[in-house]
Amino acid sequence: MRYERPETIEDVTTLLANAAGRSFVLAGGTDLLVRMKSDEFEADLIVDIKAIDGMTTIVHTADGFEIGAAVPCAALAENAELVRAWPGVVEAANLIGSTQIQGRCTIAGNLCNASPAADSVPAMIAAGAQARIAGPDGRRVVPVEDIPQGPGKTSLRKGEIIEAILLPAPGPRTGDAYLRFIPRTEMDIAVVGAGVHLTCDEAGQVATARVALGAVGPKVILSDEAARTIIGTRLDQAALDALARACSDASSPIADKRGTVAFRKHVVGVLAARAAKIAYQRAGEQ
Numbered sequence: 001m002r003y004e005r006p007e008t009i010e011d012v013t014t015l016l017a018n019a020a021g022r023s024f025v026l027a028g029g030t031d032l033l034v035r036m037k038s039d040e041f042e043a044d045l046i047v048d049i050k051a052i053d054g055m056t057t058i059v060h061t062a063d064g065f066e067i068g069a070a071v072p073c074a075a076l077a078e079n080a081e082l083v084r085a086w087p088g089v090v091e092a093a094n095l096i097g098s099t100q101i102q103g104r105c106t107i108a109g110n111l112c113n114a115s116p117a118a119d120s121v122p123a124m125i126a127a128g129a130q131a132r133i134a135g136p137d138g139r140r141v142v143p144v145e146d147i148p149q150g151p152g153k154t155s156l157r158k159g160e161i162i163e164a165i166l167l168p169a170p171g172p173r174t175g176d177a178y179l180r181f182i183p184r185t186e187m188d189i190a191v192v193g194a195g196v197h198l199t200c201d202e203a204g205q206v207a208t209a210r211v212a213l214g215a216v217g218p219k220v221i222l223s224d225e226a227a228r229t230i231i232g233t234r235l236d237q238a239a240l241d242a243l244a245r246a247c248s249d250a251s252s253p254i255a256d257k258r259g260t261v262a263f264r265k266h267v268v269g270v271l272a273a274r275a276a277k278i279a280y281q282r283a284g285e286q
Contacts, residue, residue: 005048009134009163012047017136017159019045025161027055027070028104030097031113049161058082064169066132069108069162073120074099076107086167087282088176088195088275092123095180098187108162114148114219117190121148121220122212123178126195129167135160145212148219173200175282177275180214181267183258190215191259194247194272198230200283206230211243211276216251216268223250226272235280243276244269 006012016023021044024032035041049055055070058079065082073093076082083090089107096105096119107120111131121144129144136159144165147154156162170176176197182188193214201207209227214220226246233239246269253264 001043001046003046003048005051007051007053009052009161012049012052012161013134013136013159015045015047016161021045023047025049025112027109028072028106030101030105031109054164062169063166065167067107067165067167069164070106071108072103073105073107074102082167085170086127086176088178088197088279089120089123089127089129089167092178092193092195093120095119095178108165111144111147111165112154112156112162114150114152114154115189116148116151116217116219117193117215118220119178119180119190119193119214122193122195122214123176124165124167124195125212125220125222126178126197126210127167127176128197128210129165131162132164132166133160134163139163141166145220145222150218171199173202173283173286174198175279175284175286177278177282179271179275179278181271192216192253192264192267192271194268194275196272196275196279198276198279198283200280204234204284206233206235206239206280209276211247211272213247213251213268213272216253216264221250223247226250230276235276240273240276244273247272 023045026048050070055068059066076090110118110120125145178195180190180193195212198209199207211223211226229242229246230239248265248269251268255261
């Protein structure tokens, strides 16, 4: 196995594009290093991206936030401007693993791991986040929801790497939230997760909304139908009930020892309604 620590993004994409066998990117390493301990793990190339300029920084621009692919989740909570703008995204990122894990793991890595139960991904999708991808043919920007294709599978092409996660600048009267259900009190993967982002008009009615559901399908579900149930409402109980039903209907979970299909479909509606109430409250505070 060959280990490389390049200093430019161009060198990364060249290494990945020319790799003859299986290649992996090392950012935080909290998933990759665990996999490397398995006897079944095989890799010809490991590319460490932490030495590349910009990979470990958060930049606040007029358009929003650029979060480098190697920024650890713990650093998100230390950025006051990011916490004010996107508290739901930051909270979701800081549900990943233990305190020690959060000092290494990244939201870009959480996205590229392509687990349907990833905590930060529903929150990013609800927020309308984008991924800036660098590759042999240059750069492109795509919505975060277009990256995962199924468990462990992404839309990234050979030689491509996520360079940064882009979060837009939130407008006035906006709020976001993410909630999950786990059997234990901490350090567990989501049985169900729900992220909600909404914007209110001056009268307090929901003007726009995005609802993303995790761990209830082969990849995170962005439900337009669920979002429509609360648009034009003041998030009264009838709207919340409609949202819960729409989220249950949109989900297609598996059944395993951690939860039945019926249980997961019920809980995803409950969590989405609760997350919507938190997002609505946050929008009213702006």
